[in-house]
Amino acid sequence: MYADYHMHTFFSFDGEASAEQSALSAMNKGLDEICFTDHLDFDLHPVVHLPDFSARAEEIRRLRALFPGLTIRLGAEVSLRDPLCAQQAREAMAGHEFDFIIGSVHTVDGISAWADAYYEGKSQQEAYQLYVETIWRALPTLPEMNVLGHFDFVAKYAPYPDRALRLSHAPEIFDLIFRQLAEEGKAMEINTASWQQDAPWGLDIFTRFRQLGGQFVTIGSDTHGYERVGARFQEALALAQAAGIPWLATFSGGNPIYHRI
Ligand SMILES: [Zn+2]
Numbered sequence: 001m002y003a004d005y006h007m008h009t010f011f012s013f014d015g016e017a018s019a020e021q022s023a024l025s026a027m028n029k030g031l032d033e034i035c036f037t038d039h040l041d042f043d044l045h046p047v048v049h050l051p052d053f054s055a056r057a058e059e060i061r062r063l064r065a066l067f068p069g070l071t072i073r074l075g076a077e078v079s080l081r082d083p084l085c086a087q088q089a090r091e092a093m094a095g096h097e098f099d100f101i102i103g104s105v106h107t108v109d110g111i112s113a114w115a116d117a118y119y120e121g122k123s124q125q126e127a128y129q130l131y132v133e134t135i136w137r138a139l140p141t142l143p144e145m146n147v148l149g150h151f152d153f154v155a156k157y158a159p160y161p162d163r164a165l166r167l168s169h170a171p172e173i174f175d176l177i178f179r180q181l182a183e184e185g186k187a188m189e190i191n192t193a194s195w196q197q198d199a200p201w202g203l204d205i206f207t208r209f210r211q212l213g214g215q216f217v218t219i220g221s222d223t224h225g226y227e228r229v230g231a232r233f234q235e236a237l238a239l240a241q242a243a244g245i246p247w248l249a250t251f252s253g254g255n256p257i258y259h260r261i
């Protein structure tokens with residue numbers, strides 16, 4: 001199973017490709033399945049990112065007919081912050097069909113976790129630990145989510161020579177997060193965009209997730225254009241395998257379908 005479960009299109013505020021371009025790219029690369037997870041954000045009030053889910057569903061129906069060899073799923077990446085954000089996202093999703101929901105933390109106390117202002121005045125340890133603590137606080141707000149998106153988002157644009165976010169940055173809090181996810185039948189994604197051009201990281205993280213009951217992962221390129229569709233999937237799969245994770249999941253109507261890793 002070669003499936004990209006984190007993709008943005010022009011339906012996202014920062015998308016750089018059409019859903020058709022991305023689906024075509026997936027076809028050409030031999031992917032079995034893709035899931036469009038456009039941004040749904042209420043965490044930077046008063047700025048709101050709200051895809052036109054009706055227009056997108058219509059477009060996906062067209063693409064399913066156009067690319068019958070490719071399974072195309074409807075997803076969303078919802079920004080986690082507090083119960084109000086989650087409630088606004090819930091209302092925006094109501095009445096629309098979703099196969100898969102990613103819950104992601106993009107902001108810490110109203111500051112983007114990739115902005116210079118976030119890292120200023122903090123050590124790497126402080127910046128990373130605070131991000132993980134923010135995940136833990138926000139996690140209960142969206143029970144609908146299937147996976148936690150990019151646990152290492154804070155590292156993606158970080159200004160450090162060694163950007164990797166490691167278990168040792170917040171071991172107790174990671175344990176709380178992993179236990180909670182496992183208990184609820186949820187998981188974490190392996191987000192191959194966080195690595196940028198670096199070697200993959202996360203073996204310590206996913207090994208611990210497995211030890212605390214984690215059963216599956218999803219793998220996502222987090223592409224915003226069409227070039228990176230399916231990027232570094234094999235490396236992510238190898239990472240999951242090395243961590244002892246038994247299953248790669250895809251989703252239909254919110255329900256996982258398991259594929260042996
Ligand atoms: Zn994200």
Ligand SMILES: [Zn+2]
Nearest residue numbers: 006008077222
């Ligand atoms: Zn994303």
